[in-house]
Amino acid sequence: MSDVIRFGVSLSKKLLEDFDRLIAKKGYASRSEAIRDLIRENLVELEWKGGAEETVGTITLVYDHETRELGDKLTHLQHQYLGLVISTTHIHLDKHNCLEVLIVRGKGKDIKNIANKLISIKGVKHGKLITTTTGKKLT
Amino acid sequence: MSDVIRFGVSLSKKLLEDFDRLIAKKGYASRSEAIRDLIRENLVELEWKGGAEETVGTITLVYDHETRELGDKLTHLQHQYLGLVISTTHIHLDKHNCLEVLIVRGKGKDIKNIANKLISIKGVKHGKLITTTTGKKLT
């Protein structure tokens, strides 16, 4: 890491103690590393706000594959967003339940769009969109 | 604010510039105030306690594969939690950046544990855990 800069943060003793306990639990090597992660997390959120920038996400779905035509519906919908869906991993949880994780890349608003459509299909028990980043803007 | 303490944070010039732009946009009066908010948000997150029940989740990581030995570190750590990690999907985002999505299944607290360890490794730019469900209790 070239061009390292150092700046001071002031906060209450109580908050610092809580923070130290938190980062010890999470396994960070230093406060700086933990703070850097918090900042990057915040920048990623910003990347998603506008909606027009290219970004990356995962969509996690849990559903019962025995629900009539549900699997086919999910597949058809994904094929309509061809450029967006890079890959889908499917885990057979038990006789009935499937976990499906889509990796998607595109404009934030398009990703949100397909996520909403998939999650709202009848028979999908649980769905979540994770918004991450192409990593290009983070150091 | 009684008992105010001051500590130093070191980070790259680029990351600090991005952070300054971000907090200006958000209207923060100072870096300290912004950092304090980030810490407080994080403490709330911690409230969620992983339990002893079996659950399913995904851990999403973005990192630069050129960071020295980072890929090996991530793989070794995952092998230590053998029963927990079902599969890992890796997408090569560009020349530098990788997206890795782990599908995990086990006790909530164990899942949280490995997620924290992976995300806090130096060189991981962004990481997120989501826990979903085995679907068994949902109809």
Add this chain to the structure above:
Amino acid sequence: MSDVIRFGVSLSKKLLEDFDRLIAKKGYASRSEAIRDLIRENLVELEWKGGAEETVGTITLVYDHETRELGDKLTHLQHQYLGLVISTTHIHLDKHNCLEVLIVRGKGKDIKNIANKLISIKGVKHGKLITTTTGKKLT
């Protein structure tokens, strides 16, 4: 690699020349490394012959997701072999065609069984079973 042993191989000049061209093309660093790979490949085949040993494979399928109920059939069949299928990755090749790659682990004969069933389903355009290994017996 401890306990390294060296033995001599005799063959015709012509065959050696062909072999040298082959390994140059494949990018091997030495004849020994190439020969070791050939031997290991042969041992893996043997691991599969008996059928009762635990082993690992991948099943690759290409199909048109618009074929009626095909996706559902494939999913249902996989759920019947729950313990066998670790994960399935699905790539949307174009508006019609899907690539599905199953990673399977179990007895060789059970793996062959599910592979045959999946590949023979009407609508599956192309299917292949790759037999690899748990790696435990190879050095």
Add this chain to the structure above:
Amino acid sequence: MSDVIRFGVSLSKKLLEDFDRLIAKKGYASRSEAIRDLIRENLVELEWKGGAEETVGTITLVYDHETRELGDKLTHLQHQYLGLVISTTHIHLDKHNCLEVLIVRGKGKDIKNIANKLISIKGVKHGKLITTTTGKKLT
């Protein structure tokens, strides 16, 4: 056999013992004869030439993640063929062994090229390329 040449092969004691058992089972009169057969089989395989047409394939690798820097080497190589590798699924087989399945799409000769490079890296115990089809020409 005129023009007979002799060269040395070095390998671990364990691998040689496995090989000796294998060729005894198969009824070979000598190691040289067995090795010559392995080489000839391999030359036949080479006959298949990857062409200029777009195709789809999977590359399956088994390796020990504890081999020094092997994971990093595999990742770096894959990043050099960015457009080619759609996704990689990684399964942690046991404390030592990894299964990695790459889904690749591109010109047949490029796919063959990266497969050869990956499989010939020292430490990869077993590797196989299969090419399937984009499904476009099949009905």
